[in-house]
Amino acid sequence: MIFANLAVAILVTYSIMACTTKLMINKDFTIYDVNAYYDGKYVHIFATIKNTRNIVIKSIRVDLTVGGSSTVTLNLKGEEVGAINGLKIYRTGLAVRKVVEIKFTAIFQDNTGKARLIHVVLQEGKLIYRENL
Numbered sequence: 001m002i003f004a005n006l007a008v009a010i011l012v013t014y015s016i017m018a019c020t021t022k023l024m025i026n027k028d029f030t031i032y033d034v035n036a037y038y039d040g041k042y043v044h045i046f047a048t049i050k051n052t053r054n055i056v057i058k059s060i061r062v063d064l065t066v067g068g069s070s071t072v073t074l075n076l077k078g079e080e081v082g083a084i085n086g087l088k089i090y091r092t093g094l095a096v097r098k099v100v101e102i103k104f105t106a107i108f109q110d111n112t113g114k115a116r117l118i119h120v121v122l123q124e125g126k127l128i129y130r131e132n133l
Contacts, residue, residue, distance in 0.1 A: 097123075
């Protein structure tokens, strides 16, 4: 009888520990202030990313659903905010004021990912390049 009670106690303790650990390790993020500018050759993406959980986000992969992608290294700890500023993705054949879908995938420190799909209207992006600054 003692061994049966001990076995039940061990099983209950193990179950509680497994559930608690799983609840403590969460992976999620928010993305906001997304803007996309198109200059006829590149889509330039700006966005704010917030790690809303406690697993470090190593990087963000950005994919245009019409083709083209790029990755940004961020290293965001829990509750930290980071920015994507002017990420260039090569893509011709688009048009200003066209709605495009952009998939943002957070890659966590354990190499798992979580994605968000955002619809964005392409804005006109006339970039000025200055030489010899």
